[in-house]
Amino acid sequence: MTAHSTPLEQHQTTARQSATKQLSAALPVTFADTVGLYSAAAPGSAPHDSAVLFLSPWGFEEMCTRKLWRDLAERLAAAGVASLRFDYPGTGDALDRTEFADGLAIWERAALVAAEELRRLSGTSRLILIGHGLGATLAALVAPQLKALDGVALMAPVVNGRMYLRELAAWSKMVDEGLGLRDDQRITDHVAIAGLVMPDEVAAHVKKLNIEAIPHLPARRILMVERPARDKDIALSAHLTALGAEVTRQPYLGYDDLVSNPTIATQPLTVAGQVVDWVADVAVPLAHKSRQVAVSTPEPLEGPDFVETPLRFGADERLFGILCQPRGERRGATVVYLGTAYDRQAGWARTVTETARYLASNGVASLRFDAANVGDSPPVIGAPEQVLFSDHQIDDVRAAFDLLDGMALGLAVLAGRCSGAYLAFRSAAADERCKAAVVINPFTFVWDKDEVVDDALRYNARSLEDYSRRMVSMDTLRRLRAGRINVRHATANIAKQLARRVAGSMPTTFASLSKYARLKEATYSAFRRLSQRHMPLTLIYSSTDIGLDRFRFYLGRKGEGLKRYGNVSVEIIPDADHNITPAAARMIVRKHILAAALKANEIPPTL
Known part of the structure; x- marks a missing residue:
């Protein structure tokens, strides 16, 4: 690696080197009644003072993108960028909740706690958000509440909640048809897909979402990964640009192949590389030796x-x-x-x-x-x-x-x-x-x-x-x-x-x-x-x-x-x-x- 190598060249070189060494799974952590996975900057990489918080989509889409999150975390670690991914309350490995009276705000608060946990684990002072689907929308909503935010990547964001729920209902029917479920076996009295049920209070809040005209700029630098033939994605990019953001637009190549089925999901390698390149460009290099955080066994x-x-x-x-x-x-x-x-x-x-x-x-x-x-x-x-x-x-x-x-x-x-x-x-x-x-x-x-x-x-x-x-x-x-x-x-x-x-x-x-x-x-x-x-x-x-x-x-x-x-x-x-x-x-x-x-x-x- 030369002194004049670019961030992309650095993380590609580190990735090639790590291919000869077995990678460990990310470090499990617990906080706010949920489970997170923390990936530190890889040894030998050029560390950054910016760390990435992943905000996941919900339901079937989350299942399809789970491996993508790991792949991105490993690529970012090779580029010297730490990251954290986690489950929202009531999903995945998180504890269940008996009530969701605050609706979507419960997941927003979990994201804010996760941001602080990431700062503690990484010893960094700055953050970058990467969200997918409903997680991208959450990223846009919580970003103004975070200090020292370098950028936000919005991958296939939910722009209009009412339209999203209609699409989800159609998607759910297709999944159930593929499984061979009869109409009387389908979950139709709640927002649901693939057997996963969105809490009614969360669904009610999602239905009201519309970030096409979001009043506050999530961050100065934004990456928009736009789905093919989605006018709402393009309109959001234009709106963010009008607000004064430096918006980088990328087509979401392979989106349909990724979210169609977790069993056969094809990883969008080109898009993953573009996201890492953007993060490497946005992230702030560390001017001094990074603080080593003591690794401990997570609390049960x-x-x-x-x-x-x-x-x-x-x-x-x-x-x-x-x-x-x-x-x-x-x-x-x-x-x-x-x-x-x-x-x-x-x-x-x-x-x-x-x-x-x-x-x-x-x-x-x-x-x-x-x-x-x-x-x-x-x-x-x-x-x-x-x-x-x-x-x-x-x-x-x-x-x-x-x-x-x-x-x-x-x-x-x-x-x-x-x-x-x-x-x-x-x-x-x-x-x-x-x-x-x-x-x-x-x-x-x-x-x-x-x-x-x-x-x-x-x-x-x-x-x-x-x-x-x-x-x-x-x-x-x-x-x-x-x-x-x-x-x-x-x-x-x-x-x-x-x-x-x-x-x-x-x-x-x-x-x-x-x-x-x-x-x-x-x-x-x-x-x-x-x-x-x-x-x-x-x-x-x-x-x-x-x-x-x-x-x-x-x-x-x-x-x-x-x-x-x-x-x-x-x-x-x-x-x-x-x-x-x-x-x-x-x-x-x-x-x-x-x-x-x-x-x-x-x-x-x-x-």
């Missing part, structure tokens, strides 16, 4: 029945998770809840956080965490970029077992849904420290290396039964006429499933020559290992889930192949989607996980 968050501690663990502290323990006497085994796809560890519709607290209210401890390159855990150097359905993730589960062993919480039960269910099954077979497993809607038990993971995720295959049900639905006919169904991919999925069923019915002589026979034998081998250990295995499926197709191929139409494995039980949940969104279905799953944890002490020793 205490709820009525639980105590939660955010932590880092594994080699190089590369994994982030939350340990949830009961306030009273602990019973049974510790549940290790494995994440699904690229959802953060709080889970779809915050299900995992709520399940952990339910378990604690019944005396059961749990650990929920992000595997490498998921959510808030950085990737492992040398591992493939696509980590789903990969044996590399088993190393992360082993690290979780090691953590629990060191805390005398080592009697462990694994639970997970979809790819998390696959990981739970594979990890249970690989590590005898697992004493039981609850496997929910597993896509398969052994991955077929001829299948492309990205395609399996993107094209959302369904079971033949689900296709049959949908074909007679009037709603499906309306979506078909509107061009909202990919007929080619649906046809390909049906053909694959029919081929698999034909292969499963072939005479043994011919079947043994196919790859399906090899996959079936590998599956039987894993089931045998678990059976020999007498390890209870609970399989839970939604009644029309795509995973049932693999289950029936491997284990028979009615599961008759399970007769040889006395340790396996099966539960079929009617009227539930793949994500187990309906509240009644979630409770069925929670009770099974609780039962598995409480019975773990009764497991006979391995013969």
